[in-house]
Amino acid sequence: MPPNPAKLNALQLKTLTLLQEVAKHPMYVTEDAATGEAIIQMLPPAHGNHFHIGSVVVMGKDATGLSNQAVWKALGRKGLVAERPDGKASLTSAGKDYDTGIRDKILHSSDH
Numbered sequence: 001m002p003p004n005p006a007k008l009n010a011l012q013l014k015t016l017t018l019l020q021e022v023a024k025h026p027m028y029v030t031e032d033a034a035t036g037e038a039i040i041q042m043l044p045p046a047h048g049n050h051f052h053i054g055s056v057v058v059m060g061k062d063a064t065g066l067s068n069q070a071v072w073k074a075l076g077r078k079g080l081v082a083e084r085p086d087g088k089a090s091l092t093s094a095g096k097d098y099d100t101g102i103r104d105k106i107l108h109s110s111d112h
Contacts, residue, residue: 015065
């Protein structure tokens with residue numbers, strides 16, 4: 001598959017990468033048994049200029065898309081996230097499997 005087939009911009013790629021990592025942690029998501037989608041219950045809280053997702057650290061500057069409705073709408077149009085009837089969002093199977101190619105650039109090992 002060619003890199004970035006959905007032609008996501010940099011902010012969309014960062015946001016999707018973060019959502020993929022969040023989807024791995026049951027404290028933040030529940031799985032929809034029927035669809036396999038990861039229903040986002042909450043996002044990790046900020047801790048100074050960064051936040052933790054499990055054992056990784058994300059700098060706040062790489063997470064601005066999480067609060068940007070235009071980014072969420074673009075990811076939705078591309079079928080990578082979906083809005084649920086209860087107002088929550090979910091990461092679709094396509095979103096889970098999308099290779100953003102930037103995981104190692106924005107997800108850092110935690111030292112605390």
